[in-house]
Amino acid sequence: xxxxFRPKEEERTVxxxxxxxxxxxxxxxLFFFMxxxxxxxxxxxxxxxxxxxTEAKKLEKKSLVSYIYIGKPLLRYQKAFGTEPRIxxxxxFKTVKDIQDFIAQERDQLNEAxxxxxxxxxxxxxxxxxxxxxxxxxxxxxxxxxxxxxxxVKADKLK
Amino acid sequence: MARKLQPINAGSMADIAFLLLIFFLVTTTMDVDxxxxxxxxxxxxxxxxxxxxxxxxxxxxxxLINKNNELLVEGRRMDIHELRAAxxxxxxxxxxxxxxxxxxxxxxxxxxxxxxxxxxxxxxxxDRGTSYGTYLQVQNELIAAKNELRDExxxxxFGKKYDELDKDKQEAIKKYYPAVISEAEPKNVGxxx
Numbered sequence: 001x002x003x004x005f006r007p008k009e010e011e012r013t014v015x016x017x018x019x020x021x022x023x024x025x026x027x028x029x030l031f032f033f034m035x036x037x038x039x040x041x042x043x044x045x046x047x048x049x050x051x052x053x054t055e056a057k058k059l060e061k062k063s064l065v066s067y068i069y070i071g072k073p074l075l076r077y078q079k080a081f082g083t084e085p086r087i088x089x090x091x092x093f094k095t096v097k098d099i100q101d102f103i104a105q106e107r108d109q110l111n112e113a114x115x116x117x118x119x120x121x122x123x124x125x126x127x128x129x130x131x132x133x134x135x136x137x138x139x140x141x142x143x144x145x146x147x148x149x150x151x152x153v154k155a156d157k158l159k
Numbered sequence: 160m161a162r163k164l165q166p167i168n169a170g171s172m173a174d175i176a177f178l179l180l181i182f183f184l185v186t187t188t189m190d191v192d193x194x195x196x197x198x199x200x201x202x203x204x205x206x207x208x209x210x211x212x213x214x215x216x217x218x219x220x221x222x223l224i225n226k227n228n229e230l231l232v233e234g235r236r237m238d239i240h241e242l243r244a245a246x247x248x249x250x251x252x253x254x255x256x257x258x259x260x261x262x263x264x265x266x267x268x269x270x271x272x273x274x275x276x277x278x279x280x281x282x283x284x285x286d287r288g289t290s291y292g293t294y295l296q297v298q299n300e301l302i303a304a305k306n307e308l309r310d311e312x313x314x315x316x317f318g319k320k321y322d323e324l325d326k327d328k329q330e331a332i333k334k335y336y337p338a339v340i341s342e343a344e345p346k347n348v349g350x351x352x
Binding site: 019020022023026027029030033034036037038039050051053054055056057058059062065121124125126127128129130131133134137140141142144145146147148149150151152153154 | 169170172173175176177179180183184186187188189191192193194195196197198199200201202285286287288289290291292294295296298299302303306
């Protein structure tokens with residue numbers, strides 16, 4: 001006996017799902033990502049694992065920040081540049097001597113009023129020796145870029 | 160004769176949006192930068208004389224890090240986990256010990272006439288062979304000692320954290336604990352490269 005509740009054969013075919021609102025959903029996602037993220041500025045050429053710190057604070061005003069990266073060159077650069085920690089400014093390996101020029105350049109890009117608010121963020125691998133870091137710090141002092149920020153990951157407790 | 164308006168086929172709209180979405184996912188980063196804010200001392204003028212010897216020995220808290228990442232604090236070896244407590248005791252000198260910083264009576268807004276340490280200086284010196292990780296941990300502990308004292312004081316006096324206070328009150332607390340962290344001119348002590 002046929003069930004009363006079972007529909008007739010021709011009515012059982014599944015209708016197409018309405019996808020008209022799919023673009024809207026994707027656009028919403030797109031806008032979310034556009035607002036919350038920032039453009040990648042440089043390609044890292046060195047390996048960096050920044051140390052942890054409990055007192056780390058958020059870095060404000062990204063437009064006033066310049067970055068200096070120090071760490072071992074990535075594997076594909078090791079043939080040309082060795083395995084000793086190197087300094088990366090923008091997209092190139094540089095030496096301590098170039099820092100003064102780099103700071104002057106970064107200063108020029110800022111407004112007249114913001115020039116002395118320039119902050120230098122040091123992204124340094126935790127296994128780097130202090131020798132090279134000290135040299136960089138001395139170079140920054142000579143360039144009169146005194147506001148620095150030791151980049152570190154916020155941690156809850158000391159290891 | 161009126162033409163019937165045909166609906167535009169929007170089936171590929173989702174694909175276009177997906178493409179854009181993926182493009183943004185790949186080219187952008189989401190990480191927020193965090194770190195320890197520090198001020199470097201200005202480069203001394205060439206004809207300017209060093210006046211380091213003016214500070215009394217008891218007012219200086221010397222932290223040395225050697226190339227094996229070991230700490231020497233005020234002449235004795237110390238584990239990094241003890242550093243915070245030691246630095247806090249140095250900054251505040253609650254029992255007025257003779258080997259910790261001098262204390263003087265000072266007038267500070269909001270606090271009145273109080274007995275506080277005069278000018279304690281924390282001096283940090285490292286070797287060229289010290290690892291950056293250790294150096295930053297030590298910096299972090301010293302900053303933490305200062306921040307904890309400030310927070311405790313702010314909490315007991317105003318019932319708020321230091322960061323949440325207004326400028327005047329923050330200044331008052333800074334005067335209450337005037338400790339500075341200074342970094343010595345680099346020297347090559349341990350012979351490390």
